[in-house]
Amino acid sequence: MTLRHYILLFALFFTNWLYAQNTRFSASASKSEVATGEEFEVTFSVNANGDRFSPPEFNGFQVLGGPNMSSSMTSINGSMTVSTSYSYYLMAVKEGTFTFGAASISVNGKTYKTNPLRIRVVKGRPVPQGSSRPAPAVPQEDFEESQPEKLSNSLFLRAVTDKNNVYQGQQLTLSFKLYTRVSIVESQVDKIPDLNGFWSEDIKNTNQNVEWKEETYKGKQYHVAVVKQTILFPEHSGNLRIDPVEMTFIVRQKAPARTLMDEFFGTYEDVKYKVKSPPLTVRVKPLPTAGKPQGFTGAVGQFKAEASLDKKELKANEALNYTLKISGSGNLKLIKEPVINFPADFEKYDPKITDAITMNTSGASGSRSYNYLLIPRHEGDFAIEPVRFSYFNPASGRYETASVQGFEIKVNKGNPSENVVYSGAGKQDVKLLNKDISYIKTAEPDLYKEGKEFHGSVWYYLLLLTGPLIFAGALLYRQWDKKNNSDPLKVKSRKAGKIAARHLANAQKQLSENNSKVFYEEVFKGLYGYLSDKLNIPAANLNKESIAAELQAKALDDRLIRQLLETLDLCEMARFAPVTGISANEVFEKAKNIIYEIEDKL
């Protein structure tokens, strides 16, 4: 390090020290001895541009105004002097000796403190304690404490609600009111509370000018103006805090007269004054759970509901407008879409919501309309069921339900081309789409009377039985036949008639040919053959005597036997000689009758 550097460092240090030496921060009071109730001024002055000034605590004194800051800049022979002073108007309240603590200020990054100040307070006129503003429930902000009590009494903000104890969702009106007894030159809103925990809607004031009213508050007359009005809807239950609104005013005040001229004309000074409204707590009760209707969607207030439908009869695929209008006062904007049971087959679109809600000091009121566009796709009779709109009435503390009428809708057949919905047409369906129905059947129809179907009818069962019956008959017949034919003699005797008949038939033929010889032979053979078979007499033993004996044994009457024997004799004779006395026809008839008779009796 060279010497030059040392010199520079020293010079820098010295300069700093030099400046520090020059900065003076001092406190002074206009009086060192004051009486109670007397006003006096305390000034903190610094001969530099300082910042972060913090005043001492003025215990035992009331701050009436301040800090009033004044700066002056003087340039004498090229050297500039800057001085800043902070002054407070104080009023002694209690007797005694008080010492102000040090005020501090920061100049060029260095903090300076003032010398302590001693003030003796002697008994003076009493200070009216009662008129002072009551201490708010919450701790006062520091800076407010530092305000002159006189101003805080004559200019303040209040947050006022029309109700302090509400149900969740019940609307309340919040007003920030300005109370003043002093003249305000200028005002400016610094901070508007967030209103956390509420859904809020400002009341728009159409009047540009502030309306001043006279109001008596705590026994004093004030000019009152409403700074801001908001409708609040508590979003949840509990103790909800409304944060303060902060404003800055410039107030024109009478300044203490210092000179005769001042006293004569009166001096005023404009004082900047920051005001905060005291915070407010609103108690919010939860909505009762008892008796809460099913379709409750959070509406709190007094409501009416009505529904309208633009048409009751329409064609399929035409549009239909259903409007549900909820009117009344309450949290209309917070009402959730009511549940409406439209026919399941209607195409439904999201509702168009139209609000006609006015916000005024008495709260939010008006109406909210839900307009639904519906498109029935199919014909038929439909019903829109009545809607039950439930809300909580804070006035009665109960849930109430407004019933809305239902509607009957007749949907006629629409345009068929639009009506056809090919949904999920598979391959098969697509293939079929190009086909038309098969043509009608033109062949003669198999008509039958209802209930007279062939299947199940009596005829059916009878016919069904024919097959088995034929078979059963055949079976029976075969059995009977077998039994009949098991004895050859009996069969022979049974067939005798037939053989005889054949011979007789042959004989008749011969007779017609006048072949009498052969005729008699045939009759003879026929009779003999018949008797042989019938009486079961072997041909060797066959003669008239054996025949007669056999017939007699079978108890045939003698006349018949005699006739038979005669005929047999006649036939035997006729073979050799012509027959007289009896015609061939007679013989034939006789033979036939005999066979019939024997057949009958045996």
Added chain:
Amino acid sequence: MKLKISFNSLRLFQYLILLIILPLVSTAEDGADSIFKKGNEQFAKRKYEEAVSSYQKILNSGYRSAAVYFNLGNAYYRTGDIPSALLYYEKAHKLDPGDEDIKMNIQIANLKTVDKTDPVPEFFLFRWWRGLILLLSLNTLAVLSIVFLLFTSLSFVTYLFTQSVAVKKASFYTGIVLFVFSITILFLQNRQAHYFNIHHEAIIFSGSGTVKSEPDPSSKGVFVIHSGTKVGVDKKDDGWMKIKLPNGNTGWIRETDAKEI
């Protein structure tokens, strides 16, 4: 004597044939027949409404026929009344389950209905079995069963009385085969009758109806059904009908919303 017997048996056989043939040949009065022809002419001239009333007249006079149902369904189809068309197609199908035209038109008419219900997949044997019992109409089966049973009997009778051993053998086996056929046909007939007895079906006629979970208008709607849909009818109760969709969904609708097939 002999002549008399043979004559009698011939006459008996003639009666028998007549008894079999008679029910097959149309016994309808000429009235119904001519109305049917008139309806067909009206249909051919595209006068579908008139055709509908002609066919309805036949049905109103108490006559039933698959052809009449089918033609009526076609006439309704042409007038655009799809639910009615389907109702009569299904009625025709019931009388003549094997008819391809009827099956085809049911399929085509179904394309114009709204609801497409995918049937629950069925075990292929059940599907085959249903196809088999619905192959022929009940009346055809009835005539077939009579004829088969008759020929079975004749075969066995031949077997009983023939002298030739070859004929005896042939007629015996023919009889056995015919007998098996007859029994099968009788069984199919019985199954088909049973099938239609337990399978009650209906066609939905209301354009759009909500199917409820209970037979009570205030009960919950289960699903929506549209006209022309064929549903199974499980049971009926006090003006309500329990329906079942091919996809297995069930619910209640008013009886007036559907017509039974």
